[in-house]
Amino acid sequence: MKITNVEAVSLVVPMEKAIKAPISLPYADDLAKVVFSEYRTTLVKVYTDEGITGVGECMVRLAPVATKKIVEYVKPILIGADPFDIELIWDKLYGAMMNRGHYKGFYIEAISGIDVALWDIMGKALNMPVYKLFGGHTNKKMWSYASSLRFRDMETILADAQRFIDMGFNAMKIKIGQDPRNYKKDIEVVREVRRAVGDKITLMVDANCAYDVKTAIQVGRALEELDIFWFEEPISPDNIEGYEQICKALDMRIALGEADFTRFGYRQFFTRQAIDIIQPNVCRTGGFTECRKIAALSSTFHIPYAPHTGSSSAVCMAATLHLAAALPNFLIYEYMQSDWNKDQKNPLRWDLVQLPIKSFKDGYIEIDDKPGLGIEINEDVVKRYAVE
Numbered sequence: 001m002k003i004t005n006v007e008a009v010s011l012v013v014p015m016e017k018a019i020k021a022p023i024s025l026p027y028a029d030d031l032a033k034v035v036f037s038e039y040r041t042t043l044v045k046v047y048t049d050e051g052i053t054g055v056g057e058c059m060v061r062l063a064p065v066a067t068k069k070i071v072e073y074v075k076p077i078l079i080g081a082d083p084f085d086i087e088l089i090w091d092k093l094y095g096a097m098m099n100r101g102h103y104k105g106f107y108i109e110a111i112s113g114i115d116v117a118l119w120d121i122m123g124k125a126l127n128m129p130v131y132k133l134f135g136g137h138t139n140k141k142m143w144s145y146a147s148s149l150r151f152r153d154m155e156t157i158l159a160d161a162q163r164f165i166d167m168g169f170n171a172m173k174i175k176i177g178q179d180p181r182n183y184k185k186d187i188e189v190v191r192e193v194r195r196a197v198g199d200k201i202t203l204m205v206d207a208n209c210a211y212d213v214k215t216a217i218q219v220g221r222a223l224e225e226l227d228i229f230w231f232e233e234p235i236s237p238d239n240i241e242g243y244e245q246i247c248k249a250l251d252m253r254i255a256l257g258e259a260d261f262t263r264f265g266y267r268q269f270f271t272r273q274a275i276d277i278i279q280p281n282v283c284r285t286g287g288f289t290e291c292r293k294i295a296a297l298s299s300t301f302h303i304p305y306a307p308h309t310g311s312s313s314a315v316c317m318a319a320t321l322h323l324a325a326a327l328p329n330f331l332i333y334e335y336m337q338s339d340w341n342k343d344q345k346n347p348l349r350w351d352l353v354q355l356p357i358k359s360f361k362d363g364y365i366e367i368d369d370k371p372g373l374g375i376e377i378n379e380d381v382v383k384r385y386a387v388e
Helices: 028-035 064-073 086-098 106-126 154-167 180-197 213-224 240-249 262-271 287-300 314-326 379-385
Strands: 003-014 038-048 053-058 142-149 171-175 202-206 228-232 253-256 333-336 357-361 364-367
Touching (some): 003 064, 003 106, 038 106, 053 106, 086 106, 106 287, 142 314, 154 171, 154 180, 180 202, 213 228, 213 240, 240 253, 240 262, 262 287, 314 364
Parallel strands (some): 142 171, 171 202, 202 228
Antiparallel strands (some): 003 038, 038 053
């Protein structure tokens, strides 16, 4: 089998009405008009001479067409290659730009989409789900949490929390940190949610890097009294020394990883004991090939793996399910249930593909056993939202 073509398609869904930043963001009023002006992603399709086509996703925060152009530019590296030579292809793609400083960002996101598509091809060719290629069905039922309770009025937040419980979730995540100067309001929001859902529901919080170290420790100590399972991204991801301080100061678990790339970036957090839970995104951190290495590295430090799926389409969510099903140190799956814009659903998440879920009950997912990723792209959605 040989690769005959590689195609990238960027999808953009403009916001019909402007929204405020739905997560913590410095200079939110100025940046929201760009960062949160649309739902977006870039899909990758890899074609073979045996008629098998693999699908992947490149996670994008901005300028999806830039990622599309990168995929198109590296296409000559793939044409004629055996799609089963995934490690070799990954090394070639990474090596092309590594010594030029491109071991993070758009380039690695582009590699991610290609890599996921190659594993999809292998699964389809062997008539096996991707998780079987990774060593089998380690986690037949995968604990999942509803993501997320966003910055909205208290009545809406509590109504969403009850909706998640009614859907069968026993764990959910709360966004905090919209105004770091008013961190006491964050604590009060979490306190109200805890009071409403009771002690049997697992709660996590996500600050999206909103605080400084001292504020994060103050907030963390208050959250510990509310039995919060983890404190996600309390400070900037480039402040490793700060994460060391927070991990030493708090008994609560500190989670991070959605903003980093490859095992080389994560290694620093492991060796410096600056993390308790790792959260890579398979469509950002180098695809399946690299995420499995990140998970293996984290396991040597006894750090559980709780994958990130936020801001991704359902293709990434499907790919993440396969990792979750196979990894021995998997902890919990981020099952996205809310969109940035409460008045406009994200068709890239809800309509692009149907997730390969056999069942969801009592907070646990069972994955389907269809070949490859087990998904089919809704080409009508692609045609409607594709951009050049």
